[in-house]
Amino acid sequence: MSTSSQPPRSDDEHPETGAGAAAPEPTEPAAANHEAVEPESASAATAPDEEEDLGSPEEPAGPALSRRKLLAGAGVAAAVVAGGGLAGWLTTRRTPGSGKVNRALKIGYGGGVCEAPLYVAYQEKIFEKHGLDVQIVKTGGDEIKDAVGAGKLDGAPGIFFSWLKPIEQGIDAKLATGLHEGCLRIAVPTDSPIKTVADLRNKPIGVAAIGDSAMSFFSLDLLDAGINPSQDVEWKVYPGDQLGDALAKGEIVAIAGSDPNALLPTLKGKARELTNNTQGANREQFCCATAINGRLLREEPDIARALVTAWAEGSRWAGANVTQTAALEVANKYVAADQSIIEATLKTYGFDPSAARLRGALEPGIEKFAKTGYLDRKTDPRSLADKVYVDLGLTW
The missing domain is CATH 3.40.190.10 (Periplasmic binding protein-like II)
Incomplete structure (x- = not known):
């Protein structure tokens, strides 16, 4: 049974999740403390291996600073200066894939062929290589946006146009990287x-x-x-x-x-x-982008960076291995279509993920999208682009 509806009104309000104060940095990243989503179906997450103790030996008690802490502080300070401030330091804190983290994350998906980069990164254990224990959860419709904004999901794929209004209205999420076109x-x-x-x-x-x-x-x-x-x-x-x-x-x-x-x-x-969406004046550089929960971005930017990097790697793998990707989507029942159809569809996409090009596409896209009437009349394209996009220091 169908229902008719008009687009969301520009004056609808979504309460914005407040930015929590950053917690003291732990020796190992803490496990996620997000409320679980109850989807209709979900891929089972691989149980994380028992983690080895990566912490430092205990320092002797006392008021004096230890030599190790002094050296660590000096290293941070040097990284901040050499790396161009805090963003540079966050970039150098951890090279993705360099160590065991097993940070638990939940990523939503809708069951589309175009979500191949996510399926690949999960099934080919690319997330694990980057130190992430990811569970992917099937969630339908606009629920996925609310779940990401509320922190019930840590991220989800989606075309950037569909995220503009929710973010403008206060959903606590940002876009980090474009994944592919078509x-x-x-x-x-x-x-x-x-x-x-x-x-x-x-x-x-x-x-x-x-x-x-x-x-x-x-x-x-x-x-x-x-x-x-x-x-x-x-x-x-x-x-x-x-x-x-x-x-x-x-x-x-x-x-x-x-x-x-x-x-x-x-x-x-x-x-x-x-x-x-690969034809005409509105041909866009990207169909799907990565939407990331705001709290994760604020409190654990290095984890967010590893997540986005792994996700983009999944996109490149999908583009280079179309037949295997189609087989993967069918075998794991991510997409309700025949393998030959999925493979033919994937061949029409352009898998060239980029964080930098996404930011370049946002402002002109917002300027034109505002004319549809879906955004607030007072929307400033540059301001909204800054609100929508997060720079994680990724140069590709």
């Missing part, structure tokens, strides 16, 4: 009279959630066609795997979705692709 499509029935995006005026378009990645991105194409996306089309919500059926029944004239939901009807010969 994966969003608009599909219409094969015999549809609709030839261009302009033909969608006053028509019902199916989406998996109001404000999701596809709705957010293709609102820019509607805007270019002279269509107000918040007034001149009807957005109808269906579970992602039911969008094809709704299209076949004529309940909607088009699907705006991510892979595989918008792709399967086309591959089955029941629909044709009208446009995608």
Whole structure:
């Protein structure tokens, strides 16, 4: 059963999670103390190995500073100076993969083909190589954003446009790295009279959630066609795997979705692709980006850095091993599609993750996205880009 809804109002409020004071630095990172998510399905996390004692021998009690503590303090000070301040010091504190940490983290996903970098980093033990004990948790719809903001999840993938409004309204999360391009499509029935995006005026378009990645991105194409996306089309919500059926029944004239939901009807010969996010004026550098919980960023930036680095490594591996990645998605039931379809889909993506290029894409993207009416009228693109993006000192 479908429901019609308008995009979220710009004056909605989400209470912002307050920034907690940073705790004294432990010898080993403490285990996560986040409330557990109760998803419909979740991949079982590998139980962490029993950790060896990485702490230093106890110092003799007494008021005087020990030689070891003096040397440690001098090393920190030198790193701060040589590395260009605190950010430089955080960058040099720990090289990813250099030691055993087993920091427990929970990362959400929705079950899309495009979440391959996350699946790969988990299944190929790339997270473990970077000292992280990651559990990936399937969570649907906008719940994933609320869960990341509340710290129930430490991170999740997603197109940056769909995170702009929640972060503007106060969700405690930031974007750190772009993972790949491609994966969003608009599909219409094969015999549809609709030839261009302009033909969608006053028509019902199916989406998996109001404000999701596809709705957010293709609102820019509607805007270019002279269509107000918040007034001149009807957005109808269906579970992602039911969008094809709704299209076949004529309940909607088009699907705006991510892979595989918008792709399967086309591959089955029941629909044709009208446009995608690698075409036209709004071609973006990235489809999916990494969204990271704000508290993790503030209190454990080195852990966040290791997480993002491993995630990006998963993206590069997926791009270099498309067949193995498709097999991995099927074998672990991450995606409800045949391996041949997944493999063909992955070949259309560009896996070239970058933290620096994501920041460059944010400001012009926000400037145009503000014209859709989904953001506050007073939104300043540069200020929001600074609020949305976190610089973890990654230069790639």
